[in-house]
Amino acid sequence: MKIAANLSMLFTQLPLRERVVAAAAAGFDGVEIQFPYELPAIALKEALDAAGMPLVLINLPAGDLMSGGAGLAAVPARQAEFAAALQEALSYAAMVRPAWVNVLPGRLAAGVDPEQALACLQANLRQAAEAFGLLGIGVLVEAINPLDMPGFLINTPEQLDALLSAVAHPNLAAQYDLYHMARQGLDLRAGIELLAGRIGHVQFADCPGRGVPGSGALDFAAALAALRQVGYRGWLGAEYRPGEGAGLGWLAEWRSQAALLAE
Secondary structure (H helix, E strand, O other): OEEEEEOOOOOOOOOHHHHHHHHHHHOOOEEEEOOOOOOOHHHHHHHHHHHOOOEEEEEOOOOOHHHOOOOOOOOHHHHHHHHHHHHHHHHHHHHHOOOEEEOOOOEOOOOOOHHHHHHHHHHHHHHHHHHHHOOOOEEEEEOOOOOOOOOEOOOOHHHHHHHHHHHOOOOEEEEEEHHHHHHOOOOHHHHHHHOOOOEEEEEEOOOOOOOOOOOOOOOHHHHHHHHHHOOOOOEEEEOOOOOOOOOOHHHHHHHHHHHHHHO
16 A cells, blocks of 8 residues: 655745655655745656655646636647647656646536537547557546536546547546545545456545545545455555544554555
8 A cells, every 4th residue: 555645735835845754754655746846857856766765646737727716638629738748747747747637628618519628628638648558657637526626627537437438548547536535425435346457556635535544434444445356456545634633643554554455
């Protein structure tokens, strides 16, 4: 079991490069960062190398998505902006060498037909998968719940399955976020089984609240068992809001459970 700390959510009281050290000291195996571009790539590489931490995941720049906009990947009028974001991420990734780059589908833009948006997204995912494949870096696409992010284009495992099938590129895989699926009341096991063999990365937080494991009602043991049963052996990314006084006791507990299962 390899567990990565999402440094956009955890250890945020520290500057980004110091969060890498904090994650290593806390016992994480690697790190992921949503949008690391504020830090020069060489500075992040130096921090990763010094801490001996692999970089598991970064996101492609997403324009105005995080401030309530539609983003870039599924907006036909923003093709030039997407191409620029792709070039920025390629240059950054060539230095820091993440295992994966996640392309966020974004929201359905005003005035854009859903079929046009999907066709644009498919073309952009195919382009990204091809470009990052030359670097030996995989590309991910994820479903996000429409309660936390209204208007998001891809919400369910079924939509993710259809998107992967439409793009049909060997360097494109699903990012499966346990929290986003649970937030919609979806069956986690069913989603895992539907996407079996095409899940490249898994993220998690408890639900409700998107907090530390154990703060909500999500059955992590069952979800992790389902992942094991379909042969998933990739990373688990801790992308939760730590909250006041919340510690890392869950991490030692998960390690213990994994050791027992391996016996």
